[in-house]
Amino acid sequence: MNTQLDDVPEPERAGTATDWITTPIEPRILRGALDVERTAHGLLPHRLPARARKQFPDPFLAMMEAQPSGVRLAFRTRATALELDVLPTKRLYQGAPAPLDGVYELLVDGRPSGRASVTGGNVRVIDLTTGSMETRPGPPGTVRFTGLSADAKDVEIWLPHNETTELVALRTDAPVEAVPDSGRRVWLHHGSSLSHGSNADRPTATWPALAALRGGVELINLGFGGNALLDPFTARAMRDTPADLISVKIGINLVNTDLMRLRAFAPAVHGFLDTLREGHPTAPLLVVSPVFCPIHEDTPGPAAMEFDGQKPRFRATGDPSDRTRLTLNIIRDELSRITGLRAADDPNLHYLDGRSLYGEPDFAELPLPDELHPDPAGHRRIGERFAELAFGDAGPFAAGSR
Structure with missing residues (x-):
C-alpha cells in the first residue's frame, strides 16, 4: 500500500x-x-x-x-x-x-x-x-x-x-x-501530558491508545498536557459522557504547577470522584497515581522548562523541606488512603500505583529524555502494562466488567 x-x-x-x-x-x-x-x-x-x-x-x-x-x-x-x-x-x-x-x-x-x-x-x-x-x-x-x-x-x-x-x-x-455500533465497551480516561501522548511518535502509540487497542475497547482520551488539575469542569464533562470504564491518572501536573497544598488536595480528589459517581454510579473506576519521575519524587514544584542544546529539559524548583507542598510520594500516599477509604462503600473503585506501570527499574532502562515524559519505548511499556493490569483477567477492566 x-x-x-x-x-x-x-x-x-x-x-x-x-x-x-x-x-x-x-x-x-x-x-x-x-x-x-x-x-x-x-x-x-x-x-x-x-x-x-x-x-x-x-x-x-x-x-x-x-x-x-x-x-x-x-x-x-x-x-x-x-x-x-x-x-x-x-x-x-x-x-x-x-x-x-x-x-x-x-x-x-x-x-x-x-x-x-x-x-x-x-x-x-x-x-x-x-x-x-x-x-x-x-x-x-x-x-x-x-x-x-x-x-x-x-x-x-x-x-x-x-x-x-x-x-x-x-x-x-x-x-x-458510518460504522455500526461494535458493541465494544467505551473507556473514558483522564490524565496529564503522559496520557495526552507527549513524546509518542504517532497517535496509536500513545500509551492509552496502545492499551485500548490491546483491551479491545473504544477510547475517549481526555489526557491534557499540563492540565490534569482536578478541574470541576473536567469532572462534569466525564460525568456526562457515556462510558463503561473510567480511569483518572492524578498527580504530576499538581506537582509541577505547584497548584495546591496538601490541605486542598484530598477534598479536591473526593469532589472529583463524587462528580464522576453522579453520572457513573457503578462503572469500574480506576484511580492511577503518578509513574516514577525522579525530579518530583520528593521535591515539589513548580517545574521549570529549559532548553539544553535546543532540547527541552525539566527540573523541579520547589523546597523539599516544606511538607505542606505536594510531591509524587505524598500524592501516592494520599490517593492510596482516599481510595481505600471510599472503597468500603464503593466496591467498583480501584487504585493502581503508577510505579507498577513505570518504576525506578524502568527509568534505569528507559530514562525520561526530558526528565518528565517517556520516549516511544516508554509509552509502549506503560501501555502494555496497563493493558495487562487493567484489562487482564484479574484487572478491574476485565472482560465482562461494566
Missing part, C-alpha cells in the same frame, strides 16, 4: 483522474471527541464540551483540549483511495527547533495500513518567558492513502495527537457509511 502526501493551497483539489465522492465530515463518522466546532475552514474536534470551554481562562488548556489525541474518523467503505484535507496548527516554543509534522495513521479492519503527515499549516509560537502566544497562518494540506483493497472494510484515520487539526474535506473513490 502506498501512502502519499500532497500539499494544496486550497481545500478543493481538481483535475484528478479519480471520480472522487465528497462525504461531509460529521460527528457520525468521528470518534473520541466530546464536541465539534464549525470554523471558517471546516470542523474542529474538541475533547471538552462547549460548556467546559467557557469555564477555563487558560489558553494553554484551550490548545491542549483541541489537540485530537485519540480522535479518529471511522467509516465503512469499498474505497481504494481516500483524501483528507486538513488545516493543522502546530506548536512551536520560542527558541526551540521547529516541531516535527504530526502523523495521520490509517487503520483498515483494525490493522495499521499507512501513515502520512501534512507540512505547512498554522504555527502557534509560544514564548515561555512571557506566556504569550502568536499564531502565524499557513495553508491547508491533503493526506492521501491509495492502494487499498476494493473489499468492504472498516477504516479509521487517527488524527495527530499533538497538533490541532481542522477537518476540511473527505474524499473517496467509493461511498462512505
Whole structure:
C-alpha cells in the first residue's frame, strides 16, 4: 500500500483522474471527541464540551483540549483511495527547533495500513518567558492513502495527537457509511501530558491508545498536557459522557504547577470522584497515581522548562523541606488512603500505583529524555502494562466488567 502526501493551497483539489465522492465530515463518522466546532475552514474536534470551554481562562488548556489525541474518523467503505484535507496548527516554543509534522495513521479492519503527515499549516509560537502566544497562518494540506483493497472494510484515520487539526474535506473513490455500533465497551480516561501522548511518535502509540487497542475497547482520551488539575469542569464533562470504564491518572501536573497544598488536595480528589459517581454510579473506576519521575519524587514544584542544546529539559524548583507542598510520594500516599477509604462503600473503585506501570527499574532502562515524559519505548511499556493490569483477567477492566 502506498501512502502519499500532497500539499494544496486550497481545500478543493481538481483535475484528478479519480471520480472522487465528497462525504461531509460529521460527528457520525468521528470518534473520541466530546464536541465539534464549525470554523471558517471546516470542523474542529474538541475533547471538552462547549460548556467546559467557557469555564477555563487558560489558553494553554484551550490548545491542549483541541489537540485530537485519540480522535479518529471511522467509516465503512469499498474505497481504494481516500483524501483528507486538513488545516493543522502546530506548536512551536520560542527558541526551540521547529516541531516535527504530526502523523495521520490509517487503520483498515483494525490493522495499521499507512501513515502520512501534512507540512505547512498554522504555527502557534509560544514564548515561555512571557506566556504569550502568536499564531502565524499557513495553508491547508491533503493526506492521501491509495492502494487499498476494493473489499468492504472498516477504516479509521487517527488524527495527530499533538497538533490541532481542522477537518476540511473527505474524499473517496467509493461511498462512505458510518460504522455500526461494535458493541465494544467505551473507556473514558483522564490524565496529564503522559496520557495526552507527549513524546509518542504517532497517535496509536500513545500509551492509552496502545492499551485500548490491546483491551479491545473504544477510547475517549481526555489526557491534557499540563492540565490534569482536578478541574470541576473536567469532572462534569466525564460525568456526562457515556462510558463503561473510567480511569483518572492524578498527580504530576499538581506537582509541577505547584497548584495546591496538601490541605486542598484530598477534598479536591473526593469532589472529583463524587462528580464522576453522579453520572457513573457503578462503572469500574480506576484511580492511577503518578509513574516514577525522579525530579518530583520528593521535591515539589513548580517545574521549570529549559532548553539544553535546543532540547527541552525539566527540573523541579520547589523546597523539599516544606511538607505542606505536594510531591509524587505524598500524592501516592494520599490517593492510596482516599481510595481505600471510599472503597468500603464503593466496591467498583480501584487504585493502581503508577510505579507498577513505570518504576525506578524502568527509568534505569528507559530514562525520561526530558526528565518528565517517556520516549516511544516508554509509552509502549506503560501501555502494555496497563493493558495487562487493567484489562487482564484479574484487572478491574476485565472482560465482562461494566
